[in-house]
Amino acid sequence: MTTTFITGANKSLGYETARRLVEAGHTVLLGARDPERGRAAAETLGVRFVRIDVTDDASVRAAAENVAAHEGTLDVLVNNAGVLGTVGPVEDYTAADISAVLDVNVVGLVRVTHAFLPLLRTSPNPVIVNVSSGMGSFGVTQDPARVESRYALPLYSASKAAVTMLTTQYARELKDVKINAADPGQTATDFTGGLGHSVAEGAESIVTLATIGPDGPTGQFLDRSGSLPW
Template sequence: MTTTFITGANKSLGYETARRLIAAGHDVIVGARDPQRGQAAADALGARFVRIDVTDEASVQAAADDVAAHEGTVDVLVNNAGVPGPHAPADELTAADALAVYDVNVFGIVRVTRAFLPLLRRSANPVVVNVTSGMGSFALTHDPAADESQFPMPLYTSSKSAVTMLTTQYAKALPEVKFNAADPGYTATDFNAHGGHQTVAEGTDAIVELATIGEDGPTGQFRNRYGVVPW
């Protein structure tokens, strides 16, 4: 049985990823900040819930300790939790706004990865999937034909560029673990008031693909449902 921990798994992309991986035979642990929503999602999925606030070091370590006590190992870690940040004009954005976005989208991944690495190292095929975005791609955000070029969001886009770079650097620094970045694409979620043209199932294609790679699978890649993304 493959044991998989997913952050932000109580709704949207995280929930659909959990549902699909359970269907694929994974033993999924639903990680979420809100206890009621997290437990409700886990109950609906038939999974176990563990509370985790990726912005809180103690909460992250407590979650890792909980999994160590119950499952003993993690084969797949999906760093899915993320926030879009304030929908405000660029000239109104503050350093505090930037810190809040990066605290979840970037620093959260660092916290969770560090805490869960001992559990991943117990796996025969440890895999980390970081959910990033094509909006963090320099190539796509400069392509007038791409959806990603239509939305000026300085904090979110730059944080996702950082996520992709973090992923490739972890892959180089920790070759015993496969690290890949998944771009859901323009998917109908709460992030965009459900305005995306992809379904949530389509948005999880790359995440599920990278979460189910074998021992000969890739590492250090940035992929969407169509393949490797230019960035």
């Protein structure tokens, strides 16, 4: 049985990923910051809820200890928790605005990965999936044929560029763990105001990377159609 922990899994892409992995036979641990929403989502899916606030060291450490005590191991970590951050005129952005986005999307990812890595290393096939975005790709955002080229989201895009780079660099260092970045594409969630393809389609790349075998890729940036430019 494959045990999978997903952060930010009480709604949208995280929830759909959890649902799909339950269908695939995974033992899913649903991580969320809000206990009420997290428990409700976990109950609906028939999985176990683990509270985690990716911006808080103590919360992340407690979540890892919780999994160690109950499951004793972890096979797949999906770093899904993320925020869009401030959207508006670029001259209005402050240091506090970018710090808030980076704390969740980038520092939070590092915090969670660090805490759960010892558990992952007890697995015969440890896998990490970092949910990134085409909005963090230089190639994608400069391609007029791509929808991402029509938007300007400096803070979010910078954070997701960092996520993808962290993924490739971690993959070089962590030879015993497969670690990849997934781009859900423009998905109809609260992030996009309901614009884009379905959440089911958005979750495809995440689910694909969460279910790779021992011969699967590492250090890759993929959407549901294949590899993406950096």
